Amino acid sequence: MGAPTTTHDAPPPPAPGTVERRRGRPVLPWAVLALWIAVLAVAAPFAGKLGDVQRDNIVDYLPAGADSTQVARVQQDLPGGESTQLVLVYQREGGLTDADRRTARNQAARIAAAHELTAEPRGVPAADGATLMFPVSSTEPGNDEKARAAFVEDVRAQVSGGAGLTVEVGGPSALQTDMEDVFETIDGTLMIATVLVVAVLLVLTYRSPFLWLVPLLVVGAAAVTSRAVVHGLVQGFGLTVTSQSGGIMTVLVFGAGTDYALLLVARYREELRRVPHPYDAMRAALRGCGPAVLASCGTVVAGLLCLLAADLNSARGLGPVGAVGVVCALAAMLTLLPAVLVLLGRRVFWPLIPRHGSEATRRRSLFAVMGSSAGRRPVAVLVAGAALLGALSLGAFNLPGTLKNEDGFTDRPESVSAMQKLAGAFPDRSSQPISVVTPTGTADRALAEARATEGVATAERGRSAEGWTELSVFAEDAPETAGETATIKALRAALDGAYVGGTSAQQLDLEDTNARDRIVVVPLVLAAVLIVLVALLRSIVAPLVLIVAVVAVWGAAMGLGGLVFGPLLGFEGFDPSLPLLSFVFLVALGVDYGIFLMHRMREEALAGADPTAAALTALRTTGGVIASAGLVLAATFAVLMNLPLVALVEMGFIVAVGVLLDTFLVRTYLVTSASLLLGRAVWWPGRLSRK
Incomplete structure (x- = not known):
């Protein structure tokens, strides 16, 4: 390695009849660059609008065919749309005073005067005399997310404590508003953090003041393009995009795109x-690693489309959104990146410029050492590694239970604090209703049956419209407990023709649907990935080895x-969609x-190397690239761990650790x-497989 010289870059005299062809070659990179500039000029305005069409309604995160989803849809069609349900929680240690109760009543009356409520707020005192709650329900915001958030914030501004009196606003709508506030920050936070992480890792990988910037700019172009394409799919085909799927798409674009760039x-x-000419060197590089990159993209896209x-709406919507991101990353890395590298020439690698005719520095790399140890004792290495993975897998039995709504934040917001106070002050009463929608013609009978159902404390009749009537049912047990779950199941069994929903029912349906989706989607993913691998490697055994390894x-x-999750991070549960995703x-x-490894091994075998030499050469030549790619991909998913949502922290940890393993x-x-053990x-x- 050293400073660049002009002697190696000087091409040999052209053969007769080839001068014009050689002079014409640089035109293609310039044309590709111009095309991408035009694409970005068109895409940039639409990419910036993706946040405006993202949807974070509860329906977008629920199972398509579940009872609770039907309830949420009917509620949106009721007069005024879906109701906004809040609970004002007043509390003083040692007991509330008469002045505290007057303050609470006055503030509740002020809220009722400022907004259209479905009923006048009435205080419900706790048995210990230290807590007072005022349920507040309104259809004023309707189905408008921004109006609902403004309503919640106005209610919070209307209440205040002081001098030992605390007041907090909880309830399902407050919890949803706090969740949406987090979602609004996901795109910006993820983009900034991911760019910084990838930039640092590329600098360390390339040890060049310039080269790291090229893949980063190209993957940025892919991210802009993917956001614009997804925006177009939303407008043209009604594709549902949530903040979660949009954020994960960003991670996929940067992670997968950088991996492809490292290999290329x-x-x-x-x-x-x-090869003396950068153009010809790039053509050879694309011929060599292009099939592996295409197959890599194919496995990711096939898996996501599965x-x-x-049945879960959020998982189903993530499939095409993530696939678009990976395809855009592939397109940029196989067109824009080669064009830019060819136009910049060898000097982009400064100070470690690869000269034509030179040999790479030969040193015993870490991966050569690893390959040697595997080559000496392949049976022992394989058995020990398999035993280690098996032992680690046993930790899955220690996973916490299903994540409750109130445990979904890493930092406890006001809504969660309020609900926890209610659970402690009213241990024998549910603070959030079980929503039931029933045909209006059978509403009276359904109300009577609901009141007679075991585990029900009270039931009230609510709004009616479009042939449906809403009932609010309160269970005797606290929200999201085994007792309330039993009450929900009993209501579903007793109320024929009605749908039972609400926050707790949604959690129950999410758990059941994710279990169903795993049974359906997992075999599809394995089959799709296996087909792509068989097509690339022209083998059945090698793909099976890879499939077993990733499982x-x-x-x-x-x-x-x-x-x-539980012992170290203190998480009370894990998201039911985590195993599948x-x-x-x-x-x-x-x-x-x-x-990457098997494709290079196959190249070496096709060139005549024996199985052992092919395996060890493939590891030596691709080990560094695979390590760099793995670190980048793990780091991009680890960025999710900086977000204040437990589900995304858990997702980032599982994928990052899995990639490193x-x-x-x-x-x-x-x-x-x-x-090595299988040989040919x-x-x-x-x-x-034949000699």
Whole structure:
């Protein structure tokens, strides 16, 4: 390595008849660059509008066919739309005074005078005399998210305590507003944090003051394009995009796009030592690693599109949104990145410029050492690694229960604090209703049956419209407890033709639907990824090895989650969609590194290397790239752990840990050891399986 010289870059005299062809080659990179500039000029305004069309209604996160979803839809059609339900919680340690009660009544009356409420707020005192709650319900905001948030904030501004009296605003709508406030910050926070993380890792990887900036700018172009495309799909086809799916798409674009860039740049650097012209070196690099990158993208897209079979609306919507992001990342890395690198020439690698005809510095790398240890004792390495993954997987039995709404934040907002105070002050009474919608013609009978259902404390008749009537049912047990769950199930069994919903029923339906979706989606993901791998590797055994490896990694990552979430992080539950989504990400993304390794192994075998030499050469040449790519992908998902939502923290941890296990244990040791033990049989039934 050293400073660039002009002698190696000077091309040999052109053969007769080839002068014009060689002079014309630089035109293509310039044309590609001009095309992308035009695309970005058109896409940028629409990319900025994606946040305006994102939807975070509760229906967008619920199962499509569940009772609770039907209730939420009917409530949106009732007079005034879905009701905004709040609870004012007044509390003083040692007991409320008469002045405290007058203050609470006056503030509740002021709210009633300022807004159209469904009923006059009436105070409900706790048995200990220290807590007083005022339920507040209104249809004034309707189904407008911004109007609902403004209503909640105005109510919070209308109440105040002081001198030992505390007052907080809770209830389902307050909780939803606090959740939406977090969602509004996801895009900006994720984008900034992800860019910084990727930039730092690229600088450390390339050790160049310029080269790191090229992939970062290109992946930024892919992110802008993907946001614009998704915006177009929303406008043209009604695609549902939530803040969660939009944020995860950003992570996928930066993670997958940077991985593809690392592989391409590493192969391009190799070819620059063999080929005199950057244009020809890039063509050779694309021929060499292009199939692996395409297959990698294919597995991710296929895995994400399998989410379309899910019943959960948020998971089903994430499929096409994430797929668009990965495809845009692929398009940018296979067109814009090569064009920019060719136009910048060898000097973009300064100070470590790869000269034509030079040899890469030969040193015993970490991955050569790993390969040697796997080569000496492949059986011991394989058995020990499999035992370690199996032991880690046992930690999944320690995963906490289903995540409750009030436990969904890493920092406790006002709405959660209020609900926790209510649970302590009213242990024998539910502070949030179970919503029932029933055909208006049978409303009286349904009301009587609801009141007679075991576990029901009270039931009241509410609004009617479009042939439906809403009932508000209060259980005897606290929200999201086993007793209230039993009451919900009893109501569903007793009320024929009615739908039972509400916050607690939604959590119950989410748990049941995610269990159903795992049974349906997981086999589809495995089948789709297997098909792509078979097409790329021309083998059945090698794809099966990779599939088994990524499934083992997912199990180990879930086990580590069980050892960390409750005992170390203090989380009270885990999101019911976490097992499915983490499986899709780890299988679809994790298999990428197996593709990079196996594809290079197949190249070496096609060139005549024996199975052992092919495996060890592939590990030595791709190990560094796989390590860099794994670190980048793990870091981008780890960015999710900085967000104040428990579900996203858990997602970021599981995927990041799984990617690291996959990169530094499974690919380097277990897949290599298995390949060495299988020999030519790893390519069965392809022609490479025969001598």
